[in-house]
Amino acid sequence: MANMRPYGPAIADAIERGDARRLEALVKQAKALDEKQGGDLSKAIRDGKAALAKLAKGSSKSGGSKSKGKK
Numbered sequence: 001m002a003n004m005r006p007y008g009p010a011i012a013d014a015i016e017r018g019d020a021r022r023l024e025a026l027v028k029q030a031k032a033l034d035e036k037q038g039g040d041l042s043k044a045i046r047d048g049k050a051a052l053a054k055l056a057k058g059s060s061k062s063g064g065s066k067s068k069g070k071k
Contacts, residue, residue: 007033008044015051023048023055 007030014023027048034041 007041011044011048011051015047018055020052020055020059023052027052 007026011023011026011030014026027045030041030048031045034045
């Protein structure tokens with residue numbers, strides 16, 4: 001059986017948590033697996049790349065992670 005992993009949910013979780021390091025690793029792994037297997041991980045890869053760009057913008061403006069909710 002091929003080495004398959006559910007990258008869509010993992011990427012969505014990393015996006016929700018704002019975990020840029022994990023998100024970058026997952027996108028890289030998903031892209032490599034997509035190329036190797038010829039599967040369709042393009043949406044997860046696009047979502048991950050877009051979120052990385054947003055996280056990079058946000059961290060350069062605020063100097064760190066953003067927190068949601070009231071204190």
